[in-house]
Amino acid sequence: MNSGIIFDLDDTLCDTRGQLVMVAHREASEAMRKAGLHFSVDEILDKRLFHWKENPRGDIDLLTSESLGGGRGEAEAGRKAYLERPVGALDPLPGAIPLLHALSSWKRALVTRGSPITQGEKIKLLGFGSFFDSIHIVPSHLSKKGTYQEVVEEWGLPLSRVVVVGDRPDKDIEPARRLGLRTIRFLNGEFREVAPSRKSERADAEVERLEEILPLLKEWLLTD
Numbered sequence: 001m002n003s004g005i006i007f008d009l010d011d012t013l014c015d016t017r018g019q020l021v022m023v024a025h026r027e028a029s030e031a032m033r034k035a036g037l038h039f040s041v042d043e044i045l046d047k048r049l050f051h052w053k054e055n056p057r058g059d060i061d062l063l064t065s066e067s068l069g070g071g072r073g074e075a076e077a078g079r080k081a082y083l084e085r086p087v088g089a090l091d092p093l094p095g096a097i098p099l100l101h102a103l104s105s106w107k108r109a110l111v112t113r114g115s116p117i118t119q120g121e122k123i124k125l126l127g128f129g130s131f132f133d134s135i136h137i138v139p140s141h142l143s144k145k146g147t148y149q150e151v152v153e154e155w156g157l158p159l160s161r162v163v164v165v166g167d168r169p170d171k172d173i174e175p176a177r178r179l180g181l182r183t184i185r186f187l188n189g190e191f192r193e194v195a196p197s198r199k200s201e202r203a204d205a206e207v208e209r210l211e212e213i214l215p216l217l218k219e220w221l222l223t224d
C-alpha cells in the first residue's frame with residue numbers, strides 16, 4: 001500500500017485553542033496596552049474576542065486596535081505577542097497518537113503555519129518528531145499549497161493516494177483541493193463553527209473526532 005497523509009498541527013493534532021489561544025489573547029492584550037492603547041487588559045481582551053467572533057477571517061489585531069483608537073503600532077505589538085509567545089504546555093488531542101501509530105506504514109508529513117520558533121517548540125513538547133517522515137513550518141504569510149506540492153512530489157505518489165487533514169477550510173483544505181488532493185476537515189478548535197466560504201474550501205469529508213479518520217481512510221484507499 002502506497003499512501004500518504006499530511007497533517008496540520010494546531011487544533012488538528014493538539015489542543016491549541018484550549019491550551020494556548022486564550023492565554024495568547026490575554027498576552028496580546030497586555031502587549032497592546034503597553035504599546036499605547038488606553039484601556040484595561042480585560043477591555044482589550046473583550047474587544048479582541050468580539051472581533052474574533054464577528055470576523056474570524058479578519059485582522060483581529062488591527063480591528064481591535066482601530067476600534068479602541070489605536071493604529072498599526074498597537075496592532076503589530078498584539079500580533080507579535082500572540083504569534084511569538086513561548087509555549088508552556090501542550091498535549092496531543094485524544095486519538096492523535098493512536099492514529100499516527102495506526103498509520104505507521106503510510107508516508108506521513110506535518111505541515112504547519114506560523115513562527116518557526118513557536119511551532120518548533122510545540123512539536124518538541126508534543127514529542128511528534130518520530131511520527132513523521134518530514135515536518136514543514138510554513139511562514140504565516142504563505143499558503144500551504146507550495147509545501148503540499150513539494151511533499152507529494154518527494155513521495156512520488158499519485159494525488160489520489162494523498163490525504164490532507166486539517167481544521168481550517170481556508171488554510172488547510174482549500175490549498176489541498178486546488179492541488180487535487182483528498183481532504184478531511186476536523187471540526188475542532190477556533191474554526192469549528194466557520195463554514196466554508198466557497199466550494200474549494202469544502203472538504204471531501206468532515207469528522208467530529210480523530211477516531212473517525214481511520215475508517216474513512218480504509219473506505220477511500222485501502223479497499224480499492
Ligand SMILES: [Mg+2]
Pocket residue numbers: 008009010011012166167168
Ligand atoms: Mg489548525
